[in-house]
Amino acid sequence: MITVNEIAKLVDGTVGGDGGIHIKGMASSRFAEEGDITFALDGEELERAGKSRASCVLTMVDMENYPKTTLRVGDMKLAITMLYNAMLEMKPPGKGVIHPAAVIAKSAGLGRDVSIGPNAVIGEAARIGDNTTVSANCVIGKNVTIGQRSCLYPNVTVYDCSVIGDRVIIHSGSVIGADGFGYVPREGKIYKVPQMGNVVIEDDVEIGANSCVDRGTFTSTVIGRGVKLDNQVQIAHNVKLGRNVIIAGQSAVAGSSTVGDNTMLGGQVGITDHVSIGSNVKAGAKTGITGNVKDDKVIFGYPAREVADARKLFALLSLLLKNARKFRALLRNSPDD
Known part of the structure; x- marks a missing residue:
């Protein structure tokens, strides 16, 4: 107290x-x-x-x-x-409770005062740290590691070999470690690219409800320390998020892109694959990022522009729409080149 x-x-x-x-x-x-x-x-x-x-x-x-x-x-x-x-x-840690309806593999390892809710499944060789809570209907795959004092709310799924740090919060319906979206079209058939990496979530991360973090293709998808993801955020395979990144709802980061420390993305921001976003960047809602962004930039619009340029562009578009008839008349009366 x-x-x-x-x-x-x-x-x-x-x-x-x-x-x-x-x-x-x-x-x-x-x-x-x-x-x-x-x-x-x-x-x-x-x-x-x-x-x-x-x-x-x-x-x-x-x-x-x-x-x-x-x-x-x-x-x-x-x-x-x-x-x-x-x-x-x-707040002192509570006493762990294992619900009798939980299914826990014999080879799984549970720390002190771990709580496991009803119908939760803990896979083979999974390791769960002290004072962590795995709520009802969660599924923890084999060889998953979860640190201390973390909390997984009901219906979270963590695929095999994922690594989750200390004091991580994952809200209901989120999926960690599903296959990345990788396919190769060839001779009239679409072949699935194997997704053999994993997901690494560092300490003090919070992931909102119904968000997805896909496993890496051959390496790790990494969510850096202190990252905060809103509801309905998609993080694709091989993405690297730096420390203290904040991403608002319905945003998506496509495969193999990187986002630097302390960057903030507004709602419905889209980042294409294989681009690098610097540190301390701020992107306004619905920004579409199709190329690299340097540190400390404030960007907006589609395609993304520095905010001052985006505002000028919108002002010019408004002027054009407001005076459309005058511009058309001017063009009709202008001599041909």
């Missing part, structure tokens, strides 16, 4: 009331229990929080004569984020 005074130092806040109260969790006012901290952005939420069972209220509003201890901050989103992550680090 942590006191309100300690939280105030963490989030640069001001305490109103008893700063010595111990906080054990955080929740919305509707579900808060004694010992929880809740949050309120406006008068209506403050009134509801004041009547809740929460022990402390995080707010951006100055309060007098409030019925509960308050913690006033300048940036609510940042304060909640910092507190949430601090409490995650302080």
